[in-house]
Amino acid sequence: MAYDRPGAAVEIVPVSTPRELERFIRLPMRLGAGDPNYIAPLMLERREALRARSNPFFDHADVQFWLAVRNGRDVGRISAQIDHLNPQTKEGYGNFGLIAAEDDPEVFAALLAEAEAWLKARGCRAALGPVNLSTNEEVGLLVEGHDTPPMFMMGHDAPWTGARIEAQGYVKAKDLLAYQCSVADDLPESIRRRIRKGPAEGVTLRMLDMKRFGEEVRTLTGILNDAWSGNWGFTPTTEAETKQLATALKAVIDPRLTWFAEIDGEPAGFMVLLPNVNEAIADLGGRLLPFGWAKLLWRLKVKGLKTGRVPLMGVKRRFASTHRGQLLPFQLIDAVVQAARKQGYRSYELSWILEDNQAMRRICEAGGARVYKTYRLYEKALA
Template identity: 70%
Template sequence: MLAVVPVATPAELDRFIRLPMRLNAGDPNYIAPLLMERREALTPKTNPFFAHAEVQLWLATRDGRDVGRISAQIDHLMPDNLGRAGHFGMIAAEDDPEVFAALFATAEAWLRARGRDRALGPFNLSINEEVGLLVDGFDSPPMVLMGHDPPYAGERIEALGYRKTQDLYAYMADNTRDAPEGVLKRVRRGPPEGVVLRELDMSRYDEEVRTLTQILNDAWSDNWGFTPTTEAETAQLAKSLRPVIDKRLAFFAEIDGETAGFIVFLPNINEAIRDLNGRLFPFGWAKLLWRLKVTGLKTARCPLMGVRKKFSRTPRGVLLPFLLMHAGASATRRLGYDRAELSWILEDNRAMNHILQAAGAEVYKTYRIYEKSLA
């Protein structure tokens, strides 16, 4: 007997969070997220996303055993250019067509009943969090705040009538190699007159994060599916990043005294929690701190970079992505990071794809956003 039941209790939420850990136990590249972090992300009291969105979670069970999960969301801040679309996400299931069909039928019915005419996803839970289904690059573990899915998931989803709407690229940069000569020529001259690069100022941390968010909301506003980050989400972002952010890996660019752009690299915490099985207690905290502070990490991820639109097409503004990336690459190399992921980048963001390729980075993972008409 296969049943799909809504998640309604803390115990059911705990089962929902833990299910992928069991399903992916045999995958050497799967990394269990920290259970504490997942509970906060899926709880309305601790995730501001719920303030402007409707969310429902489900578990699929068979003979008393959990065999799959899915979510459905309606983000009321979603841009009008996506029409009356709803989102699905958090998909994880055994390799069974019946389970996938039951989960998606339930999520689609929920979205349809609320007037949605399209389903987009996966979004876990919003476009500003973990996005897309892994469709290429299964042979390596995911970086911090990125997903990892089994190869069969895409095939099962496509069999239900879903088609690609966007691919997202994750680039890998090898910090042990110099950037291409063309890029080095640009940055060796240093910043143009009136342009200053500086590190994140931790003494003004909250203000710095607010500035970062303002630039992000402006710079990314024309991107497909972009949804602005709210003030409450900015505060939550500042709180969640503070324990892991390193001011030496975050840079702002100023033009004539005005903050014009930024870049942030994060230590790849996944490298440090790989064998913790999602638990920080009783000894996980000690292992995590030891790896962060003593043995160090070898990989980092750049999840955020942006330049204000008013500067992006000016002679000095065009140079900012190269200057910021060079500053970040130099810092990560100096601090012992051998490789850095730059992600995610929409496939139709030609400018950013060109910049990363020119800098010598290579696509090593592809994540896919699917779409299906619910009419």
């Protein structure tokens, strides 16, 4: 569809071929080329994430991608999706995501209008985003924290994007926070004293067992879906999605940085710290060939990384308010951070944390963590 505005028309092209998908993936790399903090994701990973045959998210969602083209040149992109497992879908919400464009209000207007029309045609009464693609993947637009590079699997949006979205009638729905933590920081002494006493009776902490990787992934999925079930906007993750993500990350997962907690033999909590792969790929330009693989493996396995990210952490809800369960998050943090220190890590990120999740924010801040990036979800009623 072409949008006739002052100047050249903006044409919105549905992505329907592998070549168009390749253009869709590459566009943000061109837009971010002048930003010293932008890190191009690996093309291989992006292709896997955005193809229906390799991402099980497409099994339970309707998805469409578009490119904005002006004078034969790609100037923007957007997705729209309806996740049928997301409870908000029943409330009339659909999502837009993967939005990136040149700093041109006409391009943003055309992209958002196309996504909104697609959602409305499928019965949605409101649009929420950016969601890229699932609420269990990348969520929110970076609105504060452009002065530092993003961590692994985190977005780094052009600074003009928020204003352009708001100009199309979108308002803040929720902010999500990223905390920066130093491995040199200790938990408060009152908590350290309790940890030094050792786990309470019936509580066991253990590292990830790579020999039982499939079983461990199923255990993590069960804890995650229970622990996060009360969070705003949470969508249960399927075992296929967790398996696909875990398989993709298996080469970089360090069992010494992934811990489980059990209470009376039942899986009760977990924490995962992933090496910040962005630290290793910052100069690869998204390419692993011809020499990117060698550089990546050397940096991961030989040189070692200094930063990491905690994307997943949780305690089952029925344990969270008990005496033994209340200490579990701190015990898991202590176990993971001690292991990270031994491996030379300097800092890690805890993300995302809902702005009104006071319980989790208190846990983060108890160890000296500070908010250093803010991601925003926007919403708009579709009249």
